[in-house]
Amino acid sequence: MRLIILGAPGSGKGTTAVVLRDKYSLAHISTGDIFRSNIKAGTPLGIEAKSYIDKGQLVPDSITIGMVEARLAEDDCKAGYILDGFPRTLAQAQALDEMLAAKGEKIDAVLSIKVDDEIIKERVTTRRVCEKCGASFNVKFKPTKVEGVCDLCGGNVVQRADDTEETVAARLVTYYENTRPLIDFYQAKGLIVEGDNNVDSESCVRSIEEGLKALGI
Ligand code: ADP
Numbered sequence: 179m180r181l182i183i184l185g186a187p188g189s190g191k192g193t194t195a196v197v198l199r200d201k202y203s204l205a206h207i208s209t210g211d212i213f214r215s216n217i218k219a220g221t222p223l224g225i226e227a228k229s230y231i232d233k234g235q236l237v238p239d240s241i242t243i244g245m246v247e248a249r250l251a252e253d254d255c256k257a258g259y260i261l262d263g264f265p266r267t268l269a270q271a272q273a274l275d276e277m278l279a280a281k282g283e284k285i286d287a288v289l290s291i292k293v294d295d296e297i298i299k300e301r302v303t304t305r306r307v308c309e310k311c312g313a314s315f316n317v318k319f320k321p322t323k324v325e326g327v328c329d330l331c332g333g334n335v336v337q338r339a340d341d342t343e344e345t346v347a348a349r350l351v352t353y354y355e356n357t358r359p360l361i362d363f364y365q366a367k368g369l370i371v372e373g374d375n376n377v378d379s380e381s382c383v384r385s386i387e388e389g390l391k392a393l394g395i
């Protein structure tokens with residue numbers, strides 16, 4: 179199964195993707211995570227990506243598309259994957275279609291996660307993430323048992339550099355301009371499955387599972 183998860187920044191794409199990854203044994207490909215690990219390691223890709231990410235802008239397609247193509251060629255993708263944070267532009271979506279068609283493959287469903295902007299702003303600025311395993315916490319709604327320490331792996335729990343109020347506002351503008359049109363693009367292909375994440379992620383995952391069943395997946 180090949181899935182895409184679409185949604186505004188901080189809508190819970192990552193959290194939902196991890197649940198589905200475990201449930202359906204998929205590879206989880208988060209372009210944000212790939213960029214962040216490159217930034218941490220100080221690679222040329224990371225240095226270039228950081229200048230865009232810190233401003234809440236998209237990393238150019240010329241960098242991002244090749245990076246994803248290489249990732250999709252890795253062995254763990256053969257049994258299926260969930261793309262989290264890619265595609266984010268129409269050009270990326272078209273490039274993805276082409277790279278899949280060349281292998282005789284296609285996307286089975288596109289999960290569209292809905293959350294109101296006001297809730298996003300509150301959730302993102304109070305969000306904290308584990309540097310080691312990627313688990314998400316929240317100082318207000320889901321604090322770690324010990325401050326700054328991951329409940330799951332003991333890693334350092336920190337605030338992402340782009341989770342400030344100003345950067346979240348910029349990321350939302352970027353989302354509406356570039357990524358939101360992809361919902362129509364995939365709706366026209368009959369691939370959209372909706373999940374509402376305004377209340378909690380359990381009910382969001384449940385409606386996604388029902389939507390997948392309705393598509394015969
Ligand atoms: P969020 O969805 O919460 O914004 P991500 O971890 O998915 O977080 O992405 C963080 C940042 O990485 C984005 O704001 C953007 O700058 C960059 N990025 C991630 N995926 C892409 C992509 N497909 N194309 C361009 N830039 C991307």
Ligand code: ZN
Nearest residue numbers: 308311328331
């Ligand atoms: Zn952890």
